[in-house]
Amino acid sequence: MSGAPRLLVLWCPDWPVVAAGAAAGTSPLLPAAVFSGNRVVACSASARRQGVRRGMRRRDAQSRCPDLVVHQHDPDRDARLFEPVAAAVESQAVGVEVVRPGVVAVPVGGAAGYFGGEEALAELLIDQVETRAGVECQVGIADGLFAAVLAARRAALVPPGDTPRFLAPLPIGELDQPGDDRGELVGLLRRLGLATLGAFAALAERDVAGRFPKDAVLAHRLARGLAERPPLRRALPPDLTVTQTFDEPLRRIDEAAFVAKTLGERFFAVLANHGLACTRLAIVAVTEAGEERVRVWRCAEPLTARSTADRVRWQCEGWLTARDRPTSGIVRLRLDPEEVVGGQALQLQLGSMGRDADAAERAGRALVRIQGLLGPEAVVTPLLDGGRGPAERVRLVPWGEPRRPVAEDRPWPGRLPPPSPIRVPPRPPxxxxxxxxxxxxxxxxxxxxxxxxxxxxxxxxxxxxxxxxxxxxxxxxxxxxxxxxxxxxxxxxxxxxxxxxxxxxxxxxxxxxxxxxxxxxxx
Structure with a gap:
């Protein structure tokens, strides 16, 4: 028995592109891509047919698709425009959880029994989203969030208990979902010849724990179709909820953004003091007129202070700008940790808390401002990547882009053996x-x-x-x-x-x- 809850996941394909096109008023039929820095983070189906892929540089993407519509990455926009989709699902099912903009999860049990089965529930939610939000979507059902997301991408309804068999033939690259940052682990598994989830799942858990980084144990559980983490078998303290009341109601997005940062830091500090981290967060807003709005965000990885603040900000923006927005301003915000794990699941880097964290954040804002004035390539950090010569192996990554090697696992005939030179002249004499x-x-x-x-x-x-x-x-x-x-x-x-x-x-x-x-x- 996996212990993984049975979930329905509703997935809106290429959501960053859909949201960017809706905000810009461009036709959804045009080939389009969303860029972060200088690389593709999402592209439409028509762009993929012309050879555009995630991770591709802008000039390469435009050389393959000259008519490509270019959008800039904006997580706030993606979350704000996704609120009507989540509301459409919530109108028919309870317990809706936003995994990330473009993906929502719903517990299957009660809703499927009420509407006459899982297939009927899936059809109902698809019709509801397309009718109320005007967005195309797919639905998948499986045991556990990871398997349900993969099932949604394939529009599959996996029978109960059949999740390991469904996962086994899928490529190992499926472990690296958006926001999971498992690219390095996936590359290592491929080099070891583990090309499918089933091949990885066949390894003994003790061997995985002894040979691979800590995150590999969680990935191994997912590949086996188990719950993301074992249940936390300890009594939780009663004072984990964080609430903030406002003398002046929140009506503007910039006010919500300021409040979100403070509230996220307080919430994170409360859980950290008890040795806990949150993986499912309920955000509750109460308006001046007494209305109450609730949205639950489910996270594959434990929330940090910054990721908590991001979700609070996104949700407030969604509420304040939605078509059925509250009739008055928000006077109280409450954060409830609906699911927590031991704090050891959240590995913080040195300097990620306290005074050093504030300095790092100020430095980050300054660098972003420089990029705004001089362009994304004006602030870069070095990353060791694939290549043969020493200069070729160093790739400069614009500040804010994911620091993931894109070519390290390829064969490089002619590559120099170690050690590498300590000095590489910018202009070789x-x-x-x-x-x-x-x-x-x-x-x-x-x-x-x-x-x-x-x-x-x-x-x-x-x-x-x-x-x-x-x-x-x-x-x-x-x-x-x-x-x-x-x-x-x-x-x-x-x-x-x-x-x-x-x-x-x-x-x-x-x-x-x-x-x-x-x-x-x-x-």
Missing amino acids: AASVLDAVGDVVRCTGRGELSYPPATVAVDGGPARRVLGSAGPWVVRPPLPAHGGEPPLARVQVVLEGEHDDLALLLRVTVGDDPQWTVEGVYD
Whole structure:
């Protein structure tokens, strides 16, 4: 018995694109994509048919689809426009939980019995959302949230107890759902030959816990069709609810955003003091006229102070801007933790709380402001990624973009062995590499040097004797006729010095006219 609750998940495909198009007033039939920084985070079906994919750079996406409609990523917009969808589902079923904008979950038991079965409930909710919110959607039912989300993407109703069999043939990449940040784990599992969820689920849990990072244990439970986490078997303190009352009712979005940050930090601190973290949050708003609005947010990962504030802000914006918005302002907000886990499930980075957290947040706002003035590429952080040469392996990621390697798990024939150079010149200086009789050393098309290097002179300086060398490592890009570069090779050399020897990484073009440059300096 998995212990995972049976859930219905309603999924609106490509929701960030749908919300952006609705806000901009563009046709939903046009190929469109939403970009964060310079990469695609979501794209429409018509854009995918022309080769656009998540993670693709903007220029690559537009080269494949010249008519692509470009939208900027805006989580607030996505959440605000999703409120009518959640309200449409709530009009027919109780216990609606927003997983993220575009996905809602509903407990199946009572609603399915009332409406005549799971299939009838699914059809009713699809019709209700399309009629009231004007949005296309799909529904899936399975045991557990993870399986139900995957079932919704396939419009599948998985029979009770059949979830492990449904998950087994699915690709291992399904573990990396939006917001889960399991790209590194998925890449590792693929390199180990575990291509499906069933292959990963077949491993013993103790082996997973001993070999893989901590998050892999949760992923292993999901692949087996179990509940996300074992139940928390401890009595909960009664004072976990956080409430804030306002002298002046909240009527504007900017007021709600300010309140959300303070309330999120208070809520997080209360749970942290008890060694707990929240995975299902109820947000309750009471208006000046006595109306009460409730929305539950379910989260795959425990909420941090910032993610709590985001959900409070999104929900308030949705309520204040919806067609059936409250008739008066909000005078009280309450946060109720409907499901909690042990605080060890939330691994905080050093400096994520207290005074350092405030400084980090101020620095983050300053960097975002610089990006607003100078563009997303004006503030970047380095990330070690795929490639052969040292300069190729460092990718500069615009501030705010996910720092995920996109090419590390690919094969890289010709990659240099470790260690890497400690210094890589931004403009590689020219070098003169000669053999023992003074002829220029060439690299043949078969990946061999014409003669061993005897002396090396860098940027017109004095020639220094070669004490040892390794290589060459040959890289063969696409042929020049197809827009690529000519083949090249890399050679490591150790040069004699007056006080200390010098180790260099040299790069040379393959052929009869060799061009040598210094690509890196070793310690």
